[in-house]
Amino acid sequence: MSQLLTDVVEELSKLPGIGRRTALRLAMHLLRMEPSIVAGMTRSIDRFRREIRYCRECNNLSDTDVCPICEDPKRDRSTICVVEQVADVLSIEHTQQYRGLYHVLGGVISPMQGIAPSDLKIDLLVERIRRGGVGEVILAISTSVEGETTLFYLMNRLREFPDLKITSIARGIGFGDELEYVDELTLTHALLNRRAVE
Amino acid sequence: MSQLLTDVVEELSKLPGIGRRTALRLAMHLLRMEPSIVAGMTRSIDRFRREIRYCRECNNLSDTDVCPICEDPKRDRSTICVVEQVADVLSIEHTQQYRGLYHVLGGVISPMQGIAPSDLKIDLLVERIRRGGVGEVILAISTSVEGETTLFYLMNRLREFPDLKITSIARGIGFGDELEYVDELTLTHALLNRRAVE
Structure with a gap:
């Protein structure tokens, strides 16, 4: 052969x-x-x-020390969207609805896989916020058990900033989802968090 | 980005x-x-x-002008197994049941995709047989419409060798196939070509 x-x-x-x-x-x-x-x-x-290297500000993939998003003067520097991985940045950028900065954790806390908070870029995030100028942190983490653990851990860590607005991306039924196939937890959440039709 | x-x-x-x-x-x-x-x-x-190049004897992929199978003195040079593509050689070699040579056509005749007999290495096969020493040609072609067309064309071309034994690999139900899911044509063929249990 x-x-x-x-x-x-x-x-x-x-x-x-x-x-x-x-x-x-x-x-x-x-x-x-x-x-x-x-x-x-x-x-x-x-x-x-x-x-390729990692942006020393936000840990996103970058060709340079600081990535183009972090260096872009037109981006809103007071908002940081925290995501698990680089692919999530690409997905959100693709929506063209977000003009703030990002912070890539590099994973989620998972005791099963031996991923501790110290393995993620959480300290880097806290340092960024300490430098000032950040008004809102959007947590765009998946709804898995590991994701929820990470969310909970981050909420705790960010308590040191009492004036910081912390938000999480909306949970609910996706566009195109059929109710019949939506899992119970999502449906329960979607019902409890129903909104008035305007 | x-x-x-x-x-x-x-x-x-x-x-x-x-x-x-x-x-x-x-x-x-x-x-x-x-x-x-x-x-x-x-x-x-x-x-x-x-x-990588193509063996000038059998058209299989090769690191050298003539591939290791064609050069192997231990292979039975009187039998040529005709296959569509290189992957088929690998599959047959994997069974360790075949000790003859191969001939890779490089596809099947397909008027829909514009593949004519002249696009395949059929002339090369005929030349090989003309050089003598070949007793049997095994046609191991798929059972698609294109495969059957190619089989028919090859049978016609090989008529110029009246002493040549031409065989085709057995069609039937595969091991592990469930009768319920076998297509009608295969099942009909398998029934008509039933064999005595020894």
């Missing part, structure tokens, strides 16, 4: 969700791509892995 | 079955991998794309 093929299948199988069969399919696709396109792809992967 | 991240997500999205969300997840996984492991992966992809 071809060693080059064996090697590339083994290497691609190191990626999450890619078994040997998918890796083989990917390898066959690489053969149909222009060599220059493949070279561009691998160059981009190498550069990303070598040069 | 980080340009390095944007770039790598865009590049990874060029792979089949990988959308932007999956690409982002892969990028995040790359960050957790050792840089040397990532460099090994991209090096292997580059080498594969640049150096």
Whole structure:
């Protein structure tokens, strides 16, 4: 069997969700791509892995020491949206509804997975708020057990700022959700927090 | 947003079955991998794309002009198993039940997708058989409409060799298949071609 093929299948199988069969399919696709396109792809992967860093302000991925969002003078510096991971920043930016800053925790507290508060960028957040100028912190954390634990922990940590407004993104039924399939907890919450139709 | 991240997500999205969300997840996984492991992966992809070639005998992927299977003196050179694609060679080799040679067509005849017989390595197969020494050709082609068309075309082309034994892999119910879910055509074929229990 071809060693080059064996090697590339083994290497691609190191990626999450890619078994040997998918890796083989990917390898066959690489053969149909222009060599220059493949070279561009691998160059981009190498550069990303070598040069990407974390913003020292908000812990978001960045090409520079401080990320473009933190440096943007047009963003509202008095609001910080706290999220679990980089992908969440992308999702929120995609809505084009948020003009404040972010803070990426880098995960949620999970005793099961051995993730303690000290493993997350919580101290960095507290330091940012201590420097002043922050009026509101929006907690945009998932509603998992770990998420709720993290939310609770953050609320406690942020008690040292009595004037800070702490909010959480709204929980409820998503657009397009069918009531029949919504879980009980979400439905209960949505009922108790019903709003007047304007 | 980080340009390095944007770039790598865009590049990874060029792979089949990988959308932007999956690409982002892969990028995040790359960050957790050792840089040397990532460099090994991209090096292997580059080498594969640049150096892999097709065996000039059987059209299988190969690191050399003639692939290791065609060069192996222990393989039975009188039998050629004709398959659609490289992945099929790997599947058959995996069974460890076949000791002959292969011939990779590189696809199946498909007027819908504009794939004519001349786009496949059929002439190469005929030339191989003309050189002599081949006693049996096993057609291991899928049972799709395109596969059957290709099978029929091959049978016609191989008529020029009256002494050549042409076989096709057995069709029937797979091990683990439940009768309830087997399609009608397969079930009909399996019934008509029933075998005495020994």
